[in-house]
Amino acid sequence: MIRFECDYTEGAHARIMQRLLETNEEQTPGYGMDEHCDKARDYIRKACGAEKADIHFLVGGTQTNTTIIASILRPHQGAVAAITGHIAVHETGAIEAIGHKVLTVPSDDGKIQADQVKKIYDAHWNDVNHEHMVQPGLVYISHPTENGTTYSRGELEALSKVCRACGLPLVMDGARLGYGLAASGSDLSLSDIARLCDVFYIGGTKVGALFGEAVVITNDALKKDFRYSIKQHGGMLAKGRLLGIQFETLFEDGLYYEISQHAVDMAMRIREAFTKKGYPLRYDSATNQQFPILPDSILEKLSAKYAYSFWEKTDAAHSAVRFCTSWATKRENVEMLVKDIAALP
Amino acid sequence: MIRFECDYTEGAHARIMQRLLETNEEQTPGYGMDEHCDKARDYIRKACGAEKADIHFLVGGTQTNTTIIASILRPHQGAVAAITGHIAVHETGAIEAIGHKVLTVPSDDGKIQADQVKKIYDAHWNDVNHEHMVQPGLVYISHPTENGTTYSRGELEALSKVCRACGLPLVMDGARLGYGLAASGSDLSLSDIARLCDVFYIGGTKVGALFGEAVVITNDALKKDFRYSIKQHGGMLAKGRLLGIQFETLFEDGLYYEISQHAVDMAMRIREAFTKKGYPLRYDSATNQQFPILPDSILEKLSAKYAYSFWEKTDAAHSAVRFCTSWATKRENVEMLVKDIAALP
Amino acid sequence: MIRFECDYTEGAHARIMQRLLETNEEQTPGYGMDEHCDKARDYIRKACGAEKADIHFLVGGTQTNTTIIASILRPHQGAVAAITGHIAVHETGAIEAIGHKVLTVPSDDGKIQADQVKKIYDAHWNDVNHEHMVQPGLVYISHPTENGTTYSRGELEALSKVCRACGLPLVMDGARLGYGLAASGSDLSLSDIARLCDVFYIGGTKVGALFGEAVVITNDALKKDFRYSIKQHGGMLAKGRLLGIQFETLFEDGLYYEISQHAVDMAMRIREAFTKKGYPLRYDSATNQQFPILPDSILEKLSAKYAYSFWEKTDAAHSAVRFCTSWATKRENVEMLVKDIAALP
């Protein structure tokens, strides 16, 4: 079985494994106070062009979203998110469990736009009963989204502008950020993101690391006591240096970008194969996740050899499915898939 | 200004005020352990045909919903509700504040139907990622709904059947229950409700009392430690007898039904006046809330003399608004309104 | 049975009942936006010498404590309180239910002192692991305390000074505030309290009203969005005018002080009776709660005629118990008790 069902099927990039081995016997203080974490912080600050940003390392995405949101909102506030957003759908109510409503806005492609934020904000404040309703308190977006789509620089600038006008921190879930930066046609850089968002994170789990998400806080007002929030939500890894070492490796000389580019290149090969064959795509994704719509009979055939994720039925006989590539995707597996797609009836 | 904007503009029914005066100097134990509460419990059990039900008295609706839902759900579970449900919209996220997502289903009239419950339940359990999603844990309905509509006995039976098949307690918000029971054409009795729901409450605040909601728990499995939940959520009134005295008065000889009927009769007069004049109704309500759609110019005219609630814009020049009657509505005010409607251009 | 077991055994002061009757048919907007609430707010601001204070009316104590504390703390912060504090002991974990630890300090008499606050604050910040611990976020005191004791002006000034130096809002639970103000020998006025605390409340439930607590927020930084917090925690009474009417009556011409004084006078009679007879007092209370220590055999005798609260066993044959007076306590009942105490063997 060749697995394309998600982007976390393997361990870590060989250089990370090597570095973990080399440093294994070092003695360091715990909880992210070690030199590896400090170095990784420096590399990331540089990569973001954000010298004064606070950088924190957490283990996984749900935990990171929870920690960030808990740290920002007052109890009567909610997080504005696309109806397809990860926090709205796939975190077992982790945001509600810390007391906050996810205020969803409709989205066809996983993105939300500046005017939607303005609209939900105005709707709240113009409602005579607004004190009886959850107040929008921050805006959460994913880049790339759960559907593989990405924000352009113009879109993010518009979002950021509205958010700042409304006093709503803009939070970016970057669990797959590398694949967004490497997306074909993307004009959005890490320093754009650092400039336009208030908090965001750089995903390691899906981009080369065993695990790990690097939170970047650029808004000074949101920095205070963040480590308390990490600890309270179970994200303060005892051997924090494991996170430092991994991000150090990813960011010391551009490995993060390089392996992200590989994943996107592989995804583009798969995309071409499906479209060449005439299969439509559920979303127009320029990143590592591809969502072809295929006849169920064809899908059954493919599933003998390839693992993919079911996404949704599109009609009685067709389904959208997800094929993911990653930093670890082997070129030969992709070529085999491409060939098999071409050979489909 | 004559107020039809909501159903809590006056104090309490004269007989309740009288009884509060008469009992004012009595000394009783606190927290609902007094004889008035016990008597009220007996009257309500009888009215519900539910001899073994547990009855608790709380102060207001948001508090009651929160207390009930907190008492039933495990942390990873959510409350299924209509997208228009009070807990979904107008309680400042009180349900999320106790850790639970409100799982909304679409609704045009405020009601949810048995097949919608089945669908959301199946969708959850059939999803391969269901452990990453909030599990449906109970079904919350309002009767009458926030839009004045009511469940028929057949609808409630179907809902109850699905809920029991799925292991989902059925919770009814009865903040306006009296007006539902008195609705013209309703075939649903208090004992039907007691038989078909697992927990429900009988609203006093909007139906004759100064304040107060009587929670009826008919499902034995949900009775345990409910008073802890009341206390934790701030609903254990020190002078609990105030609640007992009010519900005693409402239920000892049918006052609750009588005053509910009055409110519905008054509402029907207003409804007729609007429809006779050719104004459509936003919802088909047989209860104390009426939602006519009127030209904004007409509304402005009416607002000089009458208070009503804005509901929503229906097009550029029209709005749906809410006119409420209640136990306290004066017949002469309704007749004046009816006349003024008839005289509209 | 003559009840001295608590201070909420009767309804409300006759003038309040009268006013509720008189206003019963008035139509007012809901949720505390009516003219009675506004008038009551003005009276209270004047009484507190705090023209710019925000005043909100809630129903009961647990709800009020929860609402205030939820509104102030960030998630990693806790409320410093005496180990005997109401929030630490008798609210079924309401504070924990909104996510916060109660950081208890030892107390023999129910009070906490400035140096204890300084100590817990320093202990936190000097601990190298402070990010692993709950951060003190506010200081909660009761005046009078749950043990009937009161703060002197000097004590409250010292507390306030330390709290401000540490950046900790000082919150006073005034469920029995009237009895504290009327305490024999007290030098603490309402305007002192308004000046020295950041938020406090004036208890109505135990001092003349059917129910109701008036929250006074003098610290501007704590005012924002408080009504959202009230609604979320179930404290926004639909017929808010009931609270306004009651506090209007209590504060328009000094009724609150007058009836508080009566309760304290009655308590002093009881205190004298016990001490004259040689029974020690568990706490030195100058307020409406008295805690004599009596032989269990005597207690049994008294309990045939009088209801009191058991407090704690002090040795194998003795118990401390609580006798409460209130605004409603009848002089003839106190005199009978005094006589019966004098006649004890």
Place this chain on the structure above:
Amino acid sequence: MIRFECDYTEGAHARIMQRLLETNEEQTPGYGMDEHCDKARDYIRKACGAEKADIHFLVGGTQTNTTIIASILRPHQGAVAAITGHIAVHETGAIEAIGHKVLTVPSDDGKIQADQVKKIYDAHWNDVNHEHMVQPGLVYISHPTENGTTYSRGELEALSKVCRACGLPLVMDGARLGYGLAASGSDLSLSDIARLCDVFYIGGTKVGALFGEAVVITNDALKKDFRYSIKQHGGMLAKGRLLGIQFETLFEDGLYYEISQHAVDMAMRIREAFTKKGYPLRYDSATNQQFPILPDSILEKLSAKYAYSFWEKTDAAHSAVRFCTSWATKRENVEMLVKDIAALP
């Protein structure tokens, strides 16, 4: 600097690192549904003599405690723990953040005894106001405790018996469980623990793994929907196989016991060195943590070469400190320390 300040200063045991390398390119499903996790579960079930136990793998201790406790308690219940318990002190209020009070009982050595549980249980249920108080809902113990002490089989049997009589699940925090099992003189085996506790966990983070805690649920009533709780609290590692691989390695042929024994042996050498020199021990620990009381002047001297943790001042000139060993402690470092202790003035 030679580090004895805690037991998580290095990476992982060489065999674990080796296994992670070997399996790095394997493709597996995520979230703990892979074959490595299944194998590890089997090994652990065997080691515990608990064929029907549910086994789950989480990342760290705070997360694990939170997840377990959230899964067990109803909202009005609290966790009984020693006042020194990790959940009571060092998790930034994570238990309160999920809504529960930690009900502390006094403890000098970090342990709680059966009679203390009985006492707090009886005190609750005998209190006439128990509905106003947090109900004991489970008992949390650490083995070894935060002070290095351990429960004997007799003590744990007594605890378990009381807990079962009271209907309180017994939860054991086994963050350092290996060191408890290896403690000199301990008569408590893993299968005893599985038999006597309802839920416990086997710590990997401090005992050979990079990170990871294996939760063992032996009480059928507590198994339901546990994976939802893991996900909601951020503990469902995407690459769950990392946990499986580590516990597989630790438990396939006794590595866990072997490396635990090493740590305890090294700790006993340090203990002997201090006691031989006449320094008292703050706690009588037979495990990997040792707590000598030393003059501050001596401590300053030692700190030039060795890192240890400050524990508490014992008098003006002395402090208790903590020296930890672990699976990774190098014999030569211990011998050097022993020699340096012997050479102290």
